[in-house]
């Protein structure tokens with residue numbers, strides 16, 4: 001078992017250890033002997049209290065006899081995380097050793113400076129944290145350096161790092177100055193370089209599988225631990241563009257859907273390559289679990305990375321706005337180094353921490369002390385724009401955000417069991433989840449599910465983002481083609497969202513910029529995405545957040561596991577009692593409970609429903625028997641503590657620094673022999 005850091009903090013000698021660590025940092029200079037000395041007093045970084053921490057995560061062991069499949073996933077996640085932490089290194093020598101073991105090369109020149117920087121910033125050093133960097137840069141080892149540099153210089157958004165700072169910025173997108181700030185934090189230790197940036201929401205590089213296979217093979221053949229005597233510790237110099245340099249035009253393709261180009265990145269025998277192209281998105285989506293088996297266990301996501309891959313999931317082409325009609329699409333098949341904030345597993349961008357994570361406004365991040373778990377309401381919230389792409393009358397039914405909001409709307413389940421012309425909860429393939437509401441209720445399925453959903457869900461669009469818009473916002477938030485299903489709902493800011501225990505997070509046009517805030521909130525993030533980000537190799541699904549399949553069919557099982565379920569009919573008094581017993585003393589008295597009745601599904605009754613919210617949305621606080629509230633709390637608080645330790649702005653800088661050292665090496669004409677080997681040169 002992991003020793004919990006709160007217990008360790010109580011140990012009398014921990015204060016002494018921290019003092020020694022501080023001494024180690026102060027004493028630390030360019031002399032390697034000092035590093036060696038500091039490493040003697042190795043202090044796990046988790047001894048250092050994280051700011052904003054108030055409430056400890058529960059330590060209760062996972063119930064041994066609980067047969068629910070989610071318990072096994074939680075147990076597995078605990079194990080995976082322990083394994084992860086056991087790989088933490090505490091001195092430069094061990095970090096370099098782990099590097100060689102894992103990467104098959106010497107660390108890049110400047111590695112010792114980087115390590116010093118990471119240590120001084122209290123970064124947790126686990127070599128696996130940087131896996132994404134190697135995934136992203138590997139194929140570039142197969143390309144010609146001059147040719148890559150020409151492609152970079154031909155791009156319309158470029159940073160030039162010269163003499164230890166970002167010397168010029170080409171392109172005026174508002175992310176550019178934020179990224180420049182991030183790079184400038186570490187630029188004094190970087191060699192000169194040019195960086196091409198993707199400032200579109202959507203990722204762009206889709207290199208066909210056959211080409212990529214070749215690049216990865218070339219890299220693999222060349223990868224080796226060069227003899228120490230041959231190694232050069234320092235880049236060989238940077239070449240400016242020739243005067244009058246005119247870049248070749250890059251073959252961007254703006255046609256939509258982009259699915260055929262995305263699928264071309266998958267192996268020839270993959271489902272994605274074999275499936276027919278979907279061009280009609282006007283019908284309700286067919287939600288099936290036919291393609292989820294490789295990444296799920298008993299219906300729940302058990303391989304999160306794989307769940308973001310499209311290669312075995314051809315149905316995703318009709319279930320996500322990115323593939324139906326992106327706000328912008330401009331993709332290319334030719335590999336070159338292009339930095340961006342997010343990408344699907346099949347893209348070839350190099351990931352940097354997103355500008356909105358580094359310096360976002362209050363839509364993306366807030367600094368507020370976390371609300372203790374018991375003061376949060378047992379409810380689920382989601383608010384957002386109907387984005388995800390350009391939703392139109394003949395394609396919105398495939399959009400992921402519309403699906404989420406509809407699938408969680410209990411009133412819709414109750415009123416339109418088989419006639420929503422969109423998602424009918426009764427006909428969803430939910431058998432595998434063995435839901436109480438589904439199998440054991442004395443009510444019809446749709447009614448049982450609808451009442452249960454209405455007891456904890458506060459989900460809605462604050463803008464239906466109609467295309468074309470009916471009027472400019474703030475008036476034109478409605479939409480003629482789907483306002484029988486969706487009503488623009490009141491805005492809920494991040495601080496208000498943190499008052500709910502459950503925070504659903506799904507993609508927008510690409511990744512969701514709120515995710516880091518959710519992880520820090522002390523509430524439980526439930527996350528479905530197709531997009532990869534810089535932090536993915538440092539988060540463990542089911543340990544720090546709850547992963548959700550991109551079809552969202554598992555949301556009911558996830559919520560039933562954490563919240564529990566009681567049949568409203570078998571306990572007729574329950575509704576009334578619930579509102580009395582669980583009323584928040586600080587809230588105004590709730591209105592009397594009122595379940596919607598079942599009017600005929602006519603246009604008129606739909607109009608009447610336009611302003612129906614879930615009953616008493618602002619007083620939702622559902623508490624049922626057989627819940628796993630304590631486990632929800634465990635994940636929420638462990639996620640919060642981990643985010644406070646490894647998702648700090650300092651961690652983004654440490655990541656960027658390591659990434660750009662590697663980038664400088666792969667762009668160097670002498671890259672094969674560049675490396676840091678001082679630890680092997682007999683100086684220890």
Ligand SMILES: *[C@@H]1O[C@H](CO)[C@@H](O)[C@H](O)[C@H]1NC(C)=O
Nearest residue numbers: 018022048049120121122650
């Ligand atoms: C690192 O941790 C020490 C001890 O808690 C603290 O004094 C110092 O300010 C921290 N430095 C950074 C950059 O976080």
Ligand SMILES: *[C@@H]1O[C@H](CO)[C@@H](O)[C@H](O)[C@H]1NC(C)=O
Nearest residue numbers: 253254255257258259260261
């Ligand atoms: C753009 O992509 C589409 C498939 O998505 C393809 O049919 C078309 O030929 C491509 N255009 C160019 C110029 O490559």
Ligand SMILES: *[C@@H]1O[C@H](CO)[C@@H](O)[C@H](O)[C@H]1NC(C)=O
Nearest residue numbers: 285286287288289290291315
């Ligand atoms: C799922 O598989 C079944 C059985 O092979 C098939 O009948 C059904 O059409 C498939 N559904 C989808 C959406 O592919």
Ligand SMILES: *[C@@H]1O[C@H](CO)[C@@H](O)[C@H](O)[C@H]1NC(C)=O
Nearest residue numbers: 294295302303304305306307
């Ligand atoms: C997840 O799936 C990938 C691809 O199939 C595989 O390489 C990896 O080992 C799997 N991870 C786990 C934890 O099962």
Ligand SMILES: *[C@@H]1O[C@H](CO)[C@@H](O)[C@H](O)[C@H]1NC(C)=O
Nearest residue numbers: 417418424426427428444446
């Ligand atoms: C709706 O459809 C399901 C099958 O998909 C059926 O079992 C159910 O009886 C139908 N409900 C109503 C109210 O027609």
Ligand SMILES: *[C@@H]1O[C@H](CO)[C@@H](O)[C@H](O)[C@H]1NC(C)=O
Nearest residue numbers: 409412460484485486487609
């Ligand atoms: C929930 O569904 C009902 C019925 O379709 C609809 O009138 C209402 O606007 C929906 N609620 C939200 C918040 O979209």
Ligand SMILES: *[C@@H]1O[C@H](CO)[C@@H](O)[C@H](O)[C@H]1NC(C)=O
Nearest residue numbers: 375376377582583584621623
């Ligand atoms: C929610 O209900 C529980 C009772 O199960 C109560 O202890 C808690 O204080 C309530 N939370 C709020 C914020 O009202």
